[in-house]
Amino acid sequence: MTNNSGEFQFRSLILPFYVPSAFMFIGSGMVLPILALYARNLGASISITSFIIGLFGLGNLLLNIPAGFLITRFGNRKVILISTFLEATLAVILGFSRELWSFGILIFLLGTVHTVFFVSRLSYFRALVPSASRGRALAFLGGGNRMGSFIGPIIGGFIAQNWGYSFAFWLFALSIYLSLVFLLIWLPKSESSGILSSTERALSRTTVILKENRLIFSTAGLAVIVLQLLRTARQAIVPLVGESIGLTVSQIGIAVGIMYAAELVLFYPAGIIMDHWGRKMTAVPSLVLVSLSLMLFPMAASFAGMILIVVIAGIGNGLGSGINMTLSTDFAPSKNPGEFIGVWRFIVDLGTTGGPFVVSAVAATLSLGAAALGIGTIGFAGAAIMGFLVAEPLHFKKK
Secondary structure (H helix, E strand, C coil): CECCCCCECHHHHHHHHHHHHHHHHHHHHHHCCCHHHHHHHCCCCHHHHHHHHHHHHHHHHHHHHHHHHHHHHHCHHHHHHHHHHHHHHHHHHHCCCCCHHHHHHHHHHHHHHHHHHHHHHHHHHHHHCCHHHHHHHHHHHHHHHHHHHHHHHHHHHHHHHHHCHHHHHHHHHHHHHHHHHHHHHHCCCCCCCCCCCCHHHHHHHHHHHHHHCHHHHHHHHHHHHHHHHHHHHHHHHHHHHHHHCCCCHHHHHHHHHHHHHHHHHHHHHHHHHHHHHCCHHHHHHHHHHHHHHHHHHHHCCCHHHHHHHHHHHHHHHHHCCCHHHHHHHHHCCCCCHHHHHHHHHHHHHHHHHHHHHHHHHHHHHCCHHHHHHHHHHHHHHHHHHHHHHCCCHHHCCCC
């Protein structure tokens, strides 16, 4: 992973990480704008649709900490391969779902296996990439996510409108199976860090990690919770607002694709800023702009207005490309980083889970516009926390 002078080589990450991730990102991008629309097609109300989308985040939340302990016991390679295979298989089954209850269960299960994959990949990065290069390495990964999220929604919206939702879900599955091929061939071997003796010990380690890092979790962790809340609320709000103003599935896919195209332009500059001037220099503007965009969504009345707002959202989220992953690896200790990353993921995924559920609750009692305004206000509070209460993570002293 390094050359003779000790300089880290980014190209060493291309085949084992960036290429398989690109396949997964394009596939997930294809279904990103249509999950909510498919739930609506099955007869769900706006609030129920947001609730079902939130089940993915709930699956993330519940498996974050167990994922860290699975990595400690079995090693990164075994965990990442099994979770990738399971995610692809669930995507195949998703294409056959014709009832809301089964659709919701599958979304939840996809969330559980996806977070195991995510934590194991981050644990690999923590072990292989030095701190001085990690912001750019993870920004590249975030950029790949945004490339997939730019291409995928346009493809997915077109396919769903012309050939049906199931075909889009099966292409999603195929993209994950393709990523699995690259992982099987090029993913570096890894060793387990030791066998956990009992569930009690695992819970004890979680308590220790929370106590030792309580200041980190109560400041930086809280700010990232808010960022995740904004991001996942946006995933529910964009297609639902598009549907409410009469856009077609294809137009909504184009809008989502343009949003991620705006993010794509900024992923590498965001990595450079993080590595040279600090993580906060991207995190705070990201929180501000995404919050602003959410507060503007109730004003959208046409396709053109929708495009303008999603571009603002994309610029904001692009500035935050890789920030969650970078902070988790910045703060992770040298010994058993997977455990810390799993706990970090659990904490910040309170926001991932909460976004769609907040949209669901507020939309059911007030309106979709009120949900967007309320979550945008929370976002500005998160920006203040990151700006004033978090010490610059780039200079964090590892334990």
